[in-house]
Amino acid sequence: MLIQKEIMEEVIKKSASTGADFVEVFAEDTVSHQLTVIGGQVETAKESRIRGVGLRVALGADYVYGYTNNFDKESLLALASDLSATFSAPLKEIVPLNELKKGEHHKVKIYPKDVTNEMKKDIVMKAYNAAKAYSDEITQSVATYIDWTQKVEIAKMDGRFIEDERVYTRIAISAVASNGKESESGSDNPGMSMGFEVFDGIIDPEKSGKEAARQAIVNLHAKDCPSGEMPVIIDNGFGGVIFHEACGHALEATAVARGASVFAGKLHERIAHDCVSALDDGTIENAWGSENYDDEGNLQKKRLLIDKGILVSYMIDELNSRRMNLPCTSSGRRESYKYAPTSRMSNTYIAEGESTLEDMLKGIKFGLYAKNMGGGSVDPATGDFNFAVREGYLIRDGKIAEAVKGASLVGNGAVILKNIDMVGKNVDLGQGMCGSVSGSIPTNVGQPAIRVSKITVGGRSAK
Amino acid sequence: MEFKKLFDLAKKEGIEDIQVVINNGDSLQIEVFNQTVSSLQISRQSSLSAKGIYQGKMGYYSTEVVSESEFPLIVEKIKENAGIITSTDEVFIYAGDEHYEKIEGQFNEELKNTDIKEKINLTLAIEKNIKEKENVGYSEADYNEENNKMIMVNSKGLELKDEGNLAEAVGVAVVRKDNDSRTGFEVVMTNDFKKLDAKMLSEEAYNKGASLIGAKPVESKQYKAILNEEATATLVRTFSSMFSSEMVQKNLSILKGKVKEVIGSPVLTIVDDPFLKESFSSTSFDSEGVATKYKELVKDGVLTGFIYNLKTAKKEGVKSTGNGFGSGCAPINLYIKPGDKTKEELIQGLDEGILITSLQGSHSGANPLSGDFSLQATGFLIKDGKRTQPVALVTVSSNILNIFKDVVAVSSELKNGYNSPAIEVKKVSVAGL
Numbered sequence: 001m002l003i004q005k006e007i008m009e010e011v012i013k014k015s016a017s018t019g020a021d022f023v024e025v026f027a028e029d030t031v032s033h034q035l036t037v038i039g040g041q042v043e044t045a046k047e048s049r050i051r052g053v054g055l056r057v058a059l060g061a062d063y064v065y066g067y068t069n070n071f072d073k074e075s076l077l078a079l080a081s082d083l084s085a086t087f088s089a090p091l092k093e094i095v096p097l098n099e100l101k102k103g104e105h106h107k108v109k110i111y112p113k114d115v116t117n118e119m120k121k122d123i124v125m126k127a128y129n130a131a132k133a134y135s136d137e138i139t140q141s142v143a144t145y146i147d148w149t150q151k152v153e154i155a156k157m158d159g160r161f162i163e164d165e166r167v168y169t170r171i172a173i174s175a176v177a178s179n180g181k182e183s184e185s186g187s188d189n190p191g192m193s194m195g196f197e198v199f200d201g202i203i204d205p206e207k208s209g210k211e212a213a214r215q216a217i218v219n220l221h222a223k224d225c226p227s228g229e230m231p232v233i234i235d236n237g238f239g240g241v242i243f244h245e246a247c248g249h250a251l252e253a254t255a256v257a258r259g260a261s262v263f264a265g266k267l268h269e270r271i272a273h274d275c276v277s278a279l280d281d282g283t284i285e286n287a288w289g290s291e292n293y294d295d296e297g298n299l300q301k302k303r304l305l306i307d308k309g310i311l312v313s314y315m316i317d318e319l320n321s322r323r324m325n326l327p328c329t330s331s332g333r334r335e336s337y338k339y340a341p342t343s344r345m346s347n348t349y350i351a352e353g354e355s356t357l358e359d360m361l362k363g364i365k366f367g368l369y370a371k372n373m374g375g376g377s378v379d380p381a382t383g384d385f386n387f388a389v390r391e392g393y394l395i396r397d398g399k400i401a402e403a404v405k406g407a408s409l410v411g412n413g414a415v416i417l418k419n420i421d422m423v424g425k426n427v428d429l430g431q432g433m434c435g436s437v438s439g440s441i442p443t444n445v446g447q448p449a450i451r452v453s454k455i456t457v458g459g460r461s462a463k
Numbered sequence: 464m465e466f467k468k469l470f471d472l473a474k475k476e477g478i479e480d481i482q483v484v485i486n487n488g489d490s491l492q493i494e495v496f497n498q499t500v501s502s503l504q505i506s507r508q509s510s511l512s513a514k515g516i517y518q519g520k521m522g523y524y525s526t527e528v529v530s531e532s533e534f535p536l537i538v539e540k541i542k543e544n545a546g547i548i549t550s551t552d553e554v555f556i557y558a559g560d561e562h563y564e565k566i567e568g569q570f571n572e573e574l575k576n577t578d579i580k581e582k583i584n585l586t587l588a589i590e591k592n593i594k595e596k597e598n599v600g601y602s603e604a605d606y607n608e609e610n611n612k613m614i615m616v617n618s619k620g621l622e623l624k625d626e627g628n629l630a631e632a633v634g635v636a637v638v639r640k641d642n643d644s645r646t647g648f649e650v651v652m653t654n655d656f657k658k659l660d661a662k663m664l665s666e667e668a669y670n671k672g673a674s675l676i677g678a679k680p681v682e683s684k685q686y687k688a689i690l691n692e693e694a695t696a697t698l699v700r701t702f703s704s705m706f707s708s709e710m711v712q713k714n715l716s717i718l719k720g721k722v723k724e725v726i727g728s729p730v731l732t733i734v735d736d737p738f739l740k741e742s743f744s745s746t747s748f749d750s751e752g753v754a755t756k757y758k759e760l761v762k763d764g765v766l767t768g769f770i771y772n773l774k775t776a777k778k779e780g781v782k783s784t785g786n787g788f789g790s791g792c793a794p795i796n797l798y799i800k801p802g803d804k805t806k807e808e809l810i811q812g813l814d815e816g817i818l819i820t821s822l823q824g825s826h827s828g829a830n831p832l833s834g835d836f837s838l839q840a841t842g843f844l845i846k847d848g849k850r851t852q853p854v855a856l857v858t859v860s861s862n863i864l865n866i867f868k869d870v871v872a873v874s875s876e877l878k879n880g881y882n883s884p885a886i887e888v889k890k891v892s893v894a895g896l
Contacts, residue, residue, distance in 0.1 A: 046525075260601045381646045
């Protein structure tokens with residue numbers, strides 16, 4: 001146990017001593033490893049540990065937050081005293097802490113701490129070798145193994161006392177293809193919320209290495225993408241970044257509660273074409289964005305966000321639930337004890353539709369097929385977004401034609417949702433690290449292939 | 464902490480040399496929304512990071528459990544992590560330089576001692592000013608402050624100390640009018656609390672949002688352009704790795720083999736300035752303990768050299784430039800050296816073109832290997848030296864080396880918070896309608 005129950009209770013009592021109606025102690029101990037292979041040699045191996053306590057005290061929807069990595073009782077009580085000084089109100093009831101409850105939904109078989117550096121090295125070398133062997137044009141490849149184990153304890157004024165452990169394992173491989181004059185890159189970064197057993201049939205490092213190399217080669221031989229407005233098919237998996245950026249962030253209470261989102265006040269209204277349903281599901285077994293409990297100590301949930309085009313739910317954390325007068329959806333997440341939690345996504349995806357890729361291609365005279373997407377960003381106030389196409393092809397007369405590079409998709413979230421006119425059947429998820437006010441957290445994006453009737457494509461060549 | 468104990472233990476366990484950095488800091492964050500303090504955050508923190516040479520390889524370990532009782536674990540982890548390294552690159556623990564520049568004013572006691580109530584009042588005032596303006600749909604203000612003290616010691620006798628603090632005030636205005644919604648954002652960084660001007664900050668944030676109302680895509684073609692300070696800073700930051708000797712040696716920099724060649728226009732000088740005022744990055748030594756120095760990496764358009772750490776310098780038989788950070792090389796404060804005319808004078812001198820006020824998506828729309836970029840931009844058309852139609856939802860594309868060659872003029876001031884001037888360039892391609 002990171003902090004004794006009695007000390008937790010004393011800290012809560014001190015924090016609530018000036019009338020707060022919400023107190024939460026979040027203790028964390030996280031160990032992470034990273035091993036990087038460049039040019040076939042292990043260049044770095046690092047281990048780091050963070051360990052600290054975050055204390056949140058609130059009255060209504062407004063809060064104060066403090067954190068320290070000093071675990072002794074005096075330091076914690078001093079922090080509680082500093083934070084509670086903000087409030088002055090009648091005392092509220094404090095419920096004694098329940099028995100500690102531990103999250104058990106997502107199982108881990110082989111913990112990273114029991115895995116040697118040699119075993120990790122073997123995994124990254126497989127990815128590296130596969131990338132290098134793919135083609136003579138692959139000139140450089142960097143492969144990294146990453147894992148971290150986060151143990152958290154959450155204690156609340158209402159008696160909740162929760163322990164959760166999240167184990168993440170991932171490889172990240174990038175490959176550079178070059179013809180002497182030009183260089184282009186490709187990458188693949190699969191990850192799961194599980195231990196080293198992930199390499200026993202779920203993540204195949206060789207496949208990842210090949211995939212990174214394949215993308216790099218395609219891009220090296222691609223011509224510059226033309227720019228202008230056109231129909232675009234975005235394929236499955238990481239293509240879901242479009243929904244994550246263009247819509248997901250604007251459905252987080254962080255933006256909605258303050259009216260800073262284009263979707264504020266739109267509950268039960270049509271915000272998308274009726275072929276679009278979307279979910280945020282933090283319960284998918286061992287998925288990258290899953291956890292047993294969220295970072296406010298609530299059991300993770302499956303949330304239907306858009307039902308056949310109608311907005312049915314936002315993603316809401318506890319304090320924003322007070323501000324919005326809507327139920328909390330167990331969406332409170334944070335990078336570490338150094339951040340107060342707020343509403344965040346978990347595994348967010350567009351649900352399966354009815355169309356095939358052939359259906360979608362039919363009738364497109366000239367357009368873009370975005371097979372792989374890169375990252376992007378969005379202004380939540382306006383919904384304006386942009387993201388990079390990592391692997392793209394032109395569509396000519398209903399057929400996938402030549403590869404193009406350097407394309408980006410620029411548009412507006414509210415508009416694009418209405419312009420998604422066909423949704424495919426091949427739902428897949430892609431892993432990312434999502435950065436926002438409560439830090440960088442693992443999230444899955446996802447979707448089947450979707451067709452957008454028109455969107456602005458930014459490219460480097462004339463149409 | 465008695466470091467000699469750690470050094471002795473390390474030696475006994477076969478570690479040749481070991482270095483430890485300890486950071487002790489505290490921070491304050493205030494957020495105001497709707498004239499109430501919606502969040503207030505304080506922190507007190509310490510951390511230790513260690514690296515050591517074992518059998519000729521470097522091993523790393525860092526922890527937030529800062530205590531002498533961790534010494535055996537630190538030694539064990541360094542050995543374990545060094546043991547897997549197969550790279551034959553030489554590694555170093557540095558004994559130190561004779562002279563380290565003293566940077567005045569990096570730590571301002573007065574900032575730390577200013578009462579928290581004053582800091583809250585400032586944040587409230589910024590938000591109030593924004594909120595009271597016309598058509599403001601959302602307003603927010605933030606105050607962030609960090610105080611940090613660090614020590615670096617190693618078994619070769621190096622002992623360095625550094626301390627610094629900085630406050631950042633931020634205003635955010637979302638302006639809604641005519642069915643359009645635009646975000647304005649302004650930031651000021653300083654460790655002199657008196658310099659944080661609520662009125663100026665809120666005006667700037669509001670004007671940035673309000674002036675963009677009605678922004679729309681423009682015709683796709685090549686434009687003469689002025690990139691304001693923020694946009695210029697984004698570009699320079701996005702492509703900064705091309706100046707790293709590590710990237711050059713790994714064949715990942717487009718500047719490889721171009722030293723002493725002309726890579727930019729004669730008005731382009733790019734500096735890495737470790738002593739810049741009001742920058743949290745400024746430091747007199749790098750993470751290897753090497754003294755930092757002011758460098759003109761590009762002088763009057765000619766590439767003069769790269770930034771080095773101990774490892775990359777050794778490979779080329781040159782000296783480290785004091786840019787060893789993490790396990791690689793990084794610039795400290797990289798910026799284009801200011802020119803003669805103000806930004807407004809540059810705008811007034813432009814007959815027809817585009818003013819770019821922000822570039823988004825640099826983490827995905829830019830390729831550091833080729834220098835190509837295609838970034839989402841907002842800004843204004845310029846006609847006869849005046850801002851006209853606001854522009855949004857367009858992408859600006861070029862190659863960073865083309866931008867360098869096409870720089871016509873650099874504005875005369877480094878803007879606070881962005882540490883960059885504005886630049887005028889002959890052409891960029893804009894994709895819109």
